Amino acid sequence: MKLPSSGTYAFWLALLRLYTGAFWLMHGIPKFTQSQDFMPPNGVMQQFVNSAVANTHGPYQQFLTNVVLPHAWIFAELVRIGEVITGCLLLLGFFTRAGAVIGMLLALNYLTAKGGLLHLSMWSGIDAQAFVLCFMSLVLPTGRVLGIDGLLAYVRKRAPAAPKAVFVEEPPMTGPTAPTG
DSSP: OOOOOOHHHHHHHHHHHHHHHHHHHHHHHHHHHHHHHHSSSSSSSHHHHHHHHHHOHHHHHHHIIIIIIEEEEEEEHHHHHHHHHHHHHHHHTTSHHHHHHHHHHHHHHHHTTTOOSGGGGGGGGGHHHHHHHHHHHHHHHHHEEEEEEEHHHHHHSOOOOOOOOOOOOOOOOOOOSSSSO
């Protein structure tokens, strides 16, 4: 049995990246278009943080209580901007790995806030799946096909090489170098 070509694998990985980008945009854009439903003090973000404080313990709970709750509006803004930026970067295949890292951090934060890092059952949820999809875009070159990263790599490969300095051996001087007069 013959295995598919690397181009075939790259195409399917690109589709996976496109799906992941669309996933993040579908979650991030409504946080802007319906901001009254998301933003503190009456939105879902405030409820999510309050629930996270109740479901977590240790340093993360202290972080939520002492840093996030007093500045919930800033963290809500970071969440929605992070989700949209992740979605755009992955969908465009532009700085794909940076988008993947942002997505992984968001998903890991959501898992932690739900108390799921230590519970195996939480790793089967949507946050864990988002983490794995972003991880795949981090470690595999998913932006090289159907993405701006691939276009930039092609342009860099075709660009002429920069001129290189060459050291030229010269014989040592044997006499005076200044004109005599």
